[in-house]
Amino acid sequence: MRPLSYTRASTVDEAIATVGGDSRSAFLAGGTTEIDLIRLGVTRPDVLVDINSLPLKEIESTPDAGLRIGALARMTDVARSADVVRRFPVISQALLLGASEQLRNMASMGGNLCQRTRCPYFRDGVSPCNKREPGTGCSAVDGLNRGHAVLGTSDDCIAAHPSDVGVALVALDAVVHTLGPSGARSIPIDDFYLLPGSSPEVEHPLERGELIVAIEVPPTPLAERSLYLKFRDRQSYEFALVSVAAAVDVRDGRVADVRLALGGVGTKPWRARRAEAALTGGPATREAFAEAAAAELEPAIAHKDNAFKIPMARRAMVRALDQVVNGDAR
Known part of the structure; x- marks a missing residue:
């Protein structure tokens, strides 16, 4: 002990x-x-x-119609907030799908963003793992890797990031506000998550003692029609094999604006910028959705057990986009 x-x-x-x-x-x-x-x-x-x-539990609208969430706000409180449900349903849905009720009642928003991978080699404490013990190797590369990432990987790490709400927040260009020994910082959430590269043990650009104090979501009108789809081995509490956060603004049959991010397939919550670029200005059709999804997954690298994630992610993206555009996104 x-x-x-x-x-x-x-x-x-x-x-x-x-x-x-x-x-x-x-x-x-x-x-x-x-x-x-x-x-x-x-x-x-x-x-x-x-x-x-600490007084970091607020959930409130900002003067410009954005959203500010204190780092210590509990997941349940954010998910059930009427303002979040109405204006940012993708955030609420990601939180509700992210954990059991008991965990949501305890888990904080800041903690959720910083949670560590569920890679079993990282968590067993003994297997070679560059994320846990730099320089020892990545056991998952040639081991059991069904749940591991296909995007953003490196020779040193293929662990998937586990956060659900992180995916929704990346799609909406959230900003992480911190205070630390060097003062206050505002970090775009896509920059808050670092790719593993050759130093997978460094997951965030935070200095020692730097504390997340709030998460700010900018005003995003298209988020009112947004959703979070999650595909997993069972419908009870489980981490994503593939998930999609999607919001689309369609005008005269064409995509005026779109936000897409993927979970379960990346070493960080994965902003689908290739797909967004392919969709913007084009027709809002299933054929266009499928082409954009294929473009996003083109750089994916599969390992022996997780190749199924690539076609699964393509289909999930098409389903999410089609549901937002033609179905009930709520």
């Missing part, structure tokens, strides 16, 4: 100073991921700094 100290921060500055000044410490919010990783021996902090009493 390892000794573990616990302290509760009463202010944001205190939390930042404590974690920023001690490399053995870590923030503790809902704990739905961090506690698991400590029990598994994957992470080994000596001090947990509880931040749950």
Whole structure:
């Protein structure tokens, strides 16, 4: 049994100073991921700094009709917010599909964005894993990799990112606001997630002690007709094999604007920019959707167990787009 100290921060500055000044410490919010990783021996902090009493739980509209979500807002509260359900249904749906009710009641929005991969080689604590222990290798490349990524991979890591709401937020160009020892920062969420490259252990551009304080979603009128589709092995609590966040604005039969992101297939929540470019200005037809989906998946790299994800992702994108345009996106 390892000794573990616990302290509760009463202010944001205190939390930042404590974690920023001690490399053995870590923030503790809902704990739905961090506690698991400590029990598994994957992470080994000596001090947990509880931040749950900090005033970071707001869910409110911004003056320009955007949305600001405090980092400590619970997933359930955000998913059930009437404003979120009405104006950003893709966020609500992603949250409701992302975890069981019990976990959603505990898990914080900031913690969800920072959750670690569910790759079994990362979590078993002993297999070679560059994300857990840099330089040891990636066991998944030649191992069991059915649930792993096909986009954004490298020779050093093919682990899929697990967040559902991260996919919706990437589609909507959300911004992550932080405070740290060097002051305040605003990080576009697509830049908040780093590709593994040769350093998969570095997942976010955060310095030690830097704390997520809020997530801001800019005003996005087309988000009122948006959806989140998730395909998984079972309908109860399970991580995505493939998921799609989609929002489309169609005028006179043509795509005026579109937002697309994929989950379950990327090493980060994957903004489908190739597909967006192919669709914008073109006809809102299933044929066009299929061509755009094929363009997005063209760079995908499959491994022995996960090749099925490529055609599955193409079909999921077409289904999501068709449902937004021709069906009930809510």
